Amino acid sequence: EDQVTQSPEALRLQEGESSSLNCSYTVSGLRGLFWYRQDPGKGPEFLFTLYSAGEEKEKERLKATLTKKESFLHITAPKPEDSATYLCAVQAIQGAQKLVFGQGTRLTINP
Amino acid sequence: EAQVTQNPRYLITVTGKKLTVTCSQNMNHEYMSWYRQDPGLGLRQIYYSMNVEVTDKGDVPEGYKVSRKEKRNFPLILESPSPNQTSLYFCASGRGAEAFFGQGTRLTVV
Numbered sequence: 001e002d003q004v005t006q007s008p009e010a011l012r013l014q015e016g017e018s019s020s021l022n023c024s025y026t027v028s029g030l031r032g033l034f035w036y037r038q039d040p041g042k043g044p045e046f047l048f049t050l051y052s053a054g055e056e057k058e059k060e061r062l063k064a065t066l067t068k069k070e071s072f073l074h075i076t077a078p079k080p081e082d083s084a085t086y087l088c089a090v091q092a093i094q095g096a097q098k099l100v101f102g103q104g105t106r107l108t109i110n111p
Numbered sequence: 112e113a114q115v116t117q118n119p120r121y122l123i124t125v126t127g128k129k130l131t132v133t134c135s136q137n138m139n140h141e142y143m144s145w146y147r148q149d150p151g152l153g154l155r156q157i158y159y160s161m162n163v164e165v166t167d168k169g170d171v172p173e174g175y176k177v178s179r180k181e182k183r184n185f186p187l188i189l190e191s192p193s194p195n196q197t198s199l200y201f202c203a204s205g206r207g208a209e210a211f212f213g214q215g216t217r218l219t220v221v
Contacts, residue, residue, distance in 0.1 A: 043214055
């Protein structure tokens with residue numbers, strides 16, 4: 001069964017304090033790994049797709065990386081507006097219709 | 112502007128009273144899906160649809176029905192809601208990198 005585990009569950013940082021969020025996964029053949037951002041009271045918004053180990057994607061202060069077992073979302077010099085819940089999801093090659101989500105990491109950036 | 116519209120945003124209902132949550136998209140996507148989001152469990156897929164008249168069960172389909180009579184609409188039906196269906200529901204249009212989520216429907220069943 002495909003599984004996704006995110007850690008930590010919650011993370012509180014000071015503005016400018018860099019850190020990383022982890023997404024560990026087990027899947028029978030990875031079609032893609034996705035990162036989403038979710039603000040309170042809203043639906044998830046797409047951030048990145050990663051398809052193969054070694055791949056990296058960047059957007060502003062965020063960089064996502066992928067290995068064969070996990071993905072990291074690195075946040076460099078975060079600002080309060082980066083506060084949100086970050087969700088990781090995988091899509092398997094077989095039964096490729098479905099996204100399997102982790103529980104999310106709730107990130108708070110204090111000014 | 113790409114949009115997924117869910118209605119209602121908030122709903123309180125009583126056990127056993129049938130209800131429908133509507134979902135509409137304007138992106139001409141063939142694939143649509145419904146999720147529920149619960150604390151500590153993340154987003155779990157309820158049903159999905161590959162195209163008009165083509166639907167299939169996700170991970171947690173018990174107690175739910177869907178229909179796909181038109182490409183743009185994908186309503187979620189609770190024939191006899193129970194308290195364990197109290198949750199935050201999201202409709203999504205498209206897959207993976209193309210997935211757009213609605214604003215969510217917070218359902219409380221008492």
